[in-house]
Every structure is written in structure tokens, then in C-alpha cells.
Amino acid sequence: MTYYISxxxxxxxxxxxxxxxxxxxxxKKGEQRFYxxxxxxxADIELGEVRPFEPLKAFFSRARERxxxxxxxxxxxxKEKPFAVIGVKACDLKGFKVQDFVFKDHDFxxxxxxxxxxxNLIVSCDCTCAIDTCFCLSLGIKPYPxxxxxxNLSKVEDGFVVEVGSExxxxxxxxxxxxxxxxxxxxxxxxxxQRTRVIKEVEKNIKEYDIPHQDLYKSIIEKGYESDIWLExxxxxxxxxxxxxxxxxxxxxxxxxxxxxxxxxRLRIWDSCLIKDFAKVAGGAxxxxxxxxxxxxxxxxxxDFFPKVADIYACTGCGxxxxxxxxxxxxxxxxxxxxxxxxxx
Amino acid sequence: MHAGDNIYRPIKTEVLDVITETPTxxxxxxxxxEKITFEAGQFIELTIPGVGEAxxxxxxxxxxxxxxxxxxxxxxxxxxxxxxLKKGDVVGLRGPFGKGYPFDTFKGKEIxxxxxxxxxxxxxxxxxEFFDRSGEFKxxxxxxxxxxxxxxxxxxxxxxxxxxxDLDLKLTVDKGYSGWKGNVGLVTTILDKIGMDCxxxxxxxxxxxxxxxxxxxxxxxxxxxxxxxxxSMEKNMSCGVGKCGHCRIGTYYVCKDGxxxxxxSIKNFPNIWD
Numbered sequence: 160m161t162y163y164i165s166x167x168x169x170x171x172x173x174x175x176x177x178x179x180x181x182x183x184x185x186x187k188k189g190e191q192r193f194y195x196x197x198x199x200x201x202a203d204i205e206l207g208e209v210r211p212f213e214p215l216k217a218f219f220s221r222a223r224e225r226x227x228x229x230x231x232x233x234x235x236x237x238k239e240k241p242f243a244v245i246g247v248k249a250c251d252l253k254g255f256k257v258q259d260f261v262f263k264d265h266d267f268x269x270x271x272x273x274x275x276x277x278x279n280l281i282v283s284c285d286c287t288c289a290i291d292t293c294f295c296l297s298l299g300i301k302p303y304p305x306x307x308x309x310x311n312l313s314k315v316e317d318g319f320v321v322e323v324g325s326e327x328x329x330x331x332x333x334x335x336x337x338x339x340x341x342x343x344x345x346x347x348x349x350x351x352x353q354r355t356r357v358i359k360e361v362e363k364n365i366k367e368y369d370i371p372h373q374d375l376y377k378s379i380i381e382k383g384y385e386s387d388i389w390l391e392x393x394x395x396x397x398x399x400x401x402x403x404x405x406x407x408x409x410x411x412x413x414x415x416x417x418x419x420x421x422x423x424x425r426l427r428i429w430d431s432c433l434i435k436d437f438a439k440v441a442g443g444a445x446x447x448x449x450x451x452x453x454x455x456x457x458x459x460x461x462x463d464f465f466p467k468v469a470d471i472y473a474c475t476g477c478g479x480x481x482x483x484x485x486x487x488x489x490x491x492x493x494x495x496x497x498x499x500x501x502x503x504x
Numbered sequence: 505m506h507a508g509d510n511i512y513r514p515i516k517t518e519v520l521d522v523i524t525e526t527p528t529x530x531x532x533x534x535x536x537x538e539k540i541t542f543e544a545g546q547f548i549e550l551t552i553p554g555v556g557e558a559x560x561x562x563x564x565x566x567x568x569x570x571x572x573x574x575x576x577x578x579x580x581x582x583x584x585x586x587x588x589l590k591k592g593d594v595v596g597l598r599g600p601f602g603k604g605y606p607f608d609t610f611k612g613k614e615i616x617x618x619x620x621x622x623x624x625x626x627x628x629x630x631x632x633e634f635f636d637r638s639g640e641f642k643x644x645x646x647x648x649x650x651x652x653x654x655x656x657x658x659x660x661x662x663x664x665x666x667x668x669x670d671l672d673l674k675l676t677v678d679k680g681y682s683g684w685k686g687n688v689g690l691v692t693t694i695l696d697k698i699g700m701d702c703x704x705x706x707x708x709x710x711x712x713x714x715x716x717x718x719x720x721x722x723x724x725x726x727x728x729x730x731x732x733x734x735x736s737m738e739k740n741m742s743c744g745v746g747k748c749g750h751c752r753i754g755t756y757y758v759c760k761d762g763x764x765x766x767x768x769s770i771k772n773f774p775n776i777w778d
Contacts, residue, residue, distance in 0.1 A: 229553070230516040230537075230596060266760055267511050267745035384774060411749030414512065414742055418554035425512055430748070438750055440740050441558060441580030444713060446778040460752070467755045 162332065163342035165318040170200045172338050173245070180243035180280060183218070185211045197245070206246045207287030207314040210477050214407040215251035216258055218242045219275045220427070222404075226271060226414070227425035234270050241278035248286055250295045250477035252307040254407030260469045261410045271427075280327060283308035284319075287353060289360035292478025294491060297370045300475060302357045313350040320350045370491045371498040373472050379497040380463035384455070388496050393451040395486035400431025402480035402488070408461065408473040411437075432456050458493060511745050514551040514596025515540060519589050520571065526655050529622065530587055531563060531575045536597050541569050543604030544633040545626070545736070545764045549744050550574060550586065551596030558582040559601075559741040561626035561763070566604075566633050575625035575657065601744035602763050605630065605708065605734065611640050614700040616728075618719050619648040620691055620711025624657040626736060627710050631665070638670050645698055646673040649691030649715075653677050653684045672699065691715060692722045702727040710736040717777040720767055730768035737762050737770070 164172065176182050182197035184204050192211040195203075225235045262272035285303035286293075295302055304311045309328035312319035320342050323329050332339055364370075403409040413430040416423055430437065433453050439445040447453045465473040474490070481489050521533040534550075542548065547561040558580070564573035578587045589595065615634070619627040627648075634644055646665070650656050656675070666673050676687035676694045687694050691711075707723050709716050716735055723733055739751035739758040746760035754773030756762065770776050 226512040227510060227514065230514060232510070232513065234510045261747055265746070267747070269747060270510055410747070412743075413748060413750075414557060416551065416554055416556045423551075423553040425514075427512065430750075432749065438740050440738060441583060442577075442712075442738075443579070444738075444778070446739070446775060448778075460749075464752065464755055 160323055161342055162321040162339040163318060163346060164321050164339055168338040172335060173197055175335055176243045179240060181240045182243045185246040206284050209286050209290050210248040210250055214405055215247055216254055216407055218244050218279060220272050222429045224427050225424055226427045229422045243280040245282045247281050247283040249300050249302060249304045250475040251407050252304050253300050253475040255307045256471050257408040257473045258410055281308045283311045285313040286357050287314050289357060289364055291364060292481045293361050294365055294370045295476035296361045297365055297372050298474055298476040299373055302361055303354050315346045315349045320346055368491050369495060371494055375498045376462055376472060379501045380459050382501040383497045386500060389451040389455040392488055392493055393454040396450055396454060396488060397486055398433050400433050401483040403431040405479040405483045407475050407477060514598050517595050517597045519591055519593040521591055522589055525657050529577045531573050532589055533573050535571045540597055542566055542600035544630040545604035546600035546602050547763055548597050548599035552582055552585040555585050556582045563625040563628045566629060567636050577622045601759050605764055610706050612642055614642045614705040616645045616705055616707045618709045620715035621650045623711030628658055644671045645700055646671060647691060647694050649676045651678045692718050695722050706732050708734045713777045731766050733767040734764055735767055736764050
């Protein structure tokens, strides 16, 4: 079922959501986009364009989250309201496939993640352009959401074409019928034309950088395991972990205990596999003592481990790690070389 | 663990006793306030409140349901605090995690147990389970080694074990001194002429990675089958539930898919001994 919502009515909807959600919207600052807590509809809000700098996972397993209060059996709840995240892009939604596998669908369940998945609301948006680091199509994703959203907005003249993606999204529309109406045919055409146009922009990026498609990634890690690409690529790495932090699929964390008043608190903090002590054991042995081994580990996890255990490449083509890396390490270049080497070129 | 439980919450646990085993190793007897039972081979996470957690395989009898023991070498931040524990102190426990040894597949077989250094701790728990099930297995062979006689764990129990009819036990030390009547040399030097049928036998190995590596190579040379060699892998297990990402080997997490693996299941992964 497709609807239309005008920009004015969207403002109204955000006001409604604000009552029982912490609403976050993407805003543009200079050339970058960031999430900001929504208070009112300021001029810097940008629902189209491309993904914000922060990954969506930050709303589902937070960078620093209290996961146990001493020995108390109840689950600590430190969040006042569930999040409503507006303007989420398709590359971030693919991140859910990895995060869900780790925290929700496989073996043990993480109660914090599951609660956030149940309660948080996702209002996604089509990309209305591509920036030069975008290569989602190589990872089998289109620059517009196809799944894992509650409602999706496609920016058109004076408003948005709306698609319902879940029961939660359906209930949101049913509860606020006055904001939505049937879209005119010309707006649906506009939406489709825009999608085609953005696909072409991403295709242009892929052609320009010669980025291989995921159909060619099979066994690239096994074949390139002893390659000198790891040492070469790691030469400029400064072990900052920014690539892990901004990645929508990276999920590793450390449990950190601290004394909190009289009680002890256990925190779950995002961790980075590039940092030296990541796999080190207390006795001192470190299976990945060299930086190039840790860099290789990051690629092994994404392009060997996840396809083998969950049938998915843990990359979404969002390009965040390319923009975030102070050493200019470029995942596209690594993939390009691994694929070329594996094919014996 | 039940559905809906908080997988990160430790269970309040009382320290019942602390036993000094060697200058660097202590055994702590624990009584959790909620029931935690484990199978031989599984591990737990022990919390020092406000300091942190560390993984240990219990060293006590798995059939003993209300209390458990862990034997801990002082090597880091958490184990240093564990060594300071006194009777009556409160700690936390999470677990058990991972998979135990597949005893059903051991039935009717000859079993060789090889332990090194602090690897005696999990092996003690395993030996108790074997003794509890005595009769299910054809015969047990124990080959253990450590650096010096002073560092030998569980001396009194080892003495008792030498009297068992179902167990053939031999020990070695890397460096002997006067008074030591056993073998001197690495544990691989007491693996020849064990007197068991290696082709059909089971081997269980637990010790430092370098010892496991050379013992495995020796066992293969003796004719043990890759799928009959059980290794207890040591990695940086933290969450215990396959989420935090620290203890991966190949396509496995040691915490949830191990810590016990057959050599056959991991031999193709790179750098397993590092």
C-alpha cells in the first residue's frame, strides 16, 4: 500500500512521534550528515541525500551501555523512551542482517538489542543522490530501502511517497490517518525516476573505481590469506578503530566492569579488532600480534566468516570506513586487489 | 540459561575456601546463590565485582552440584584479585558456557589424557567425571607434565590416582631435582609405548598452546586419528555467548562452539596455535 505525506504533515507526524519516542533526524553540516535529536523542524534537516556519518547500529546496541547492575536479576533500563530514527538509508538497513544474526537470531539472545529492535521505529528514506564513496550496488543493495523498515519515505515534490514495511508501520499510519493520502500517479512516477537516476549515479561510481561485485568475492580471503596486500595496506593504519566504529555491521564489544557508588556496573562498550590487545589473553599470548594480521582479520570476518556462518557478506557498501580512515585505507581497493588476485589476473 | 535472561549478569557467589597450590596457583572453592551446574569441558566467567571477569574451566567434580572450584594462575588484572580473595568474600559467576566433552562417543574406548601445567585444572574435573563413569570406558591413561616438581598441582590426589586400577598414570617435569623420582623431560617424551591402541583410542589434551601443538603432532605420529584428538583451546573469551567477537578461530567462537574441539575440526584454520 502506497501513500503520500506532505512536508507539513510529516512535521505533524514527527510531533506525534516525539510524545513517546526520542526522535532522531539527519541534519547537514558542511558536507557531512549527522543524526540530531529532533526538537522542531529546523532548516538543517536533510531527509534525502545519503547516509549520515553515524551508523544506525548506534540506536540498537549503544556505544556504551549498562548491561548489568551488580547481581540484580532485572535488566537495567537506562533509556527513557524508544528511538524513532528518521531518514535511515538502505545500506544501514542491511546492517540489521548482520546485527540481528549476532544479537537476536542465533544461539543466545541479547535482551537489550531485542528490546530495542521491538520498540524502536525506523522511518527510512530513499537516497536522492550518491557521494563518491557509495558502492551499495556491489553488495547487492539498492540505494532505496526494500526491507527492514517500518515506513519508507521517497522524497518527491513538496512531500514524500510513503510505503509501509511492517506491522508497526501499518499501525502508525492507521493511528494518524489525517496525515496520509493516496499519492497522485505523477508523484509515483517521480519516485521511480529518481530511484533510476540514483542507481545510475552509484553505477557510475562503481565503474569509475572498478569495484568488483559480491558475486566475485567467493574464496577471496582464503586465496589471498598469505598475500602481501595486508602488510602493504596496514602500513599507514594508526589503529584508531574508526572503521569499526562507523561500520554498520561491526558488532564486537568488550564487557567493562566498574565500581558505581556501592554497586558494580557492567558496561558493554564497542570494541575494535584493529587494536593490539583485542585477541590477547591474560597470559600474554596474542594470536594477532601484528597490525597487518588484525587488518586481515577485519576483512576475514566480513568476507569469509559471515558468508560461511550466515550466508551474508558483512559489508553494505556505505563507504563510511573510507571517509573515516585517517590513513586513507580504502576497502574498495582491497576488494579490487583480492578479487583480481583470486582470479589470477 | 533461560530465554529472556540477562546473558551479561553474574550470579552472586560466596567464596568458601582458598587453597594455595603453588606459589602462583590457587584454588578457590565457590558456592553460587543460584544453581549453576556444568559438564566437564565447559567454562564459567568469574567476576571480581568492580574489577572484571575472566574465564575458567572448573577444576572440581561436575557431579557435585552446589559448589565448584576453579584453579587460577596469577597472570593478569583479574587473577591477581582472585589471589587476594578470602573466605566469605563475594564474587560473581556466569555460565556455564561452551560444549562439554562428548562422553557418549568415548564409551568402550581407551582414553589418553595429556595435561600440561595449569591444564591440570580442567583435567582434574574431567578425571572426576571419568571416575564417576568408571566402567563405561575400556581404560584410562594419564600423562602429565609441568616445569618443576614444585609446580605440580594436586599432588595428594595424584598420589591417590596412582593406586587406581582403571588408570595408568605417568608424570614428567621439564627440570627435576633431588627427591623427584619421576621422568625428566617434556611431556612428549612419555607418550611413546603407552600400551594402548592409538588407532582406535581417544586423546584429550589440555595445556599451554605450545604444549598442545607438540603433543598433537606426536599423537598423529603415534597413529591417533585427527577426529579422536580433543583439544581445549585457549582464546580471549569474554561474553561467553558468541557475540563480543574476541575468541574467534576460523568459523568458530571458542566460547560457544568450544572450548573443546577435535583437531580435525580446526586443523584447516590458519594459525590455530598462536
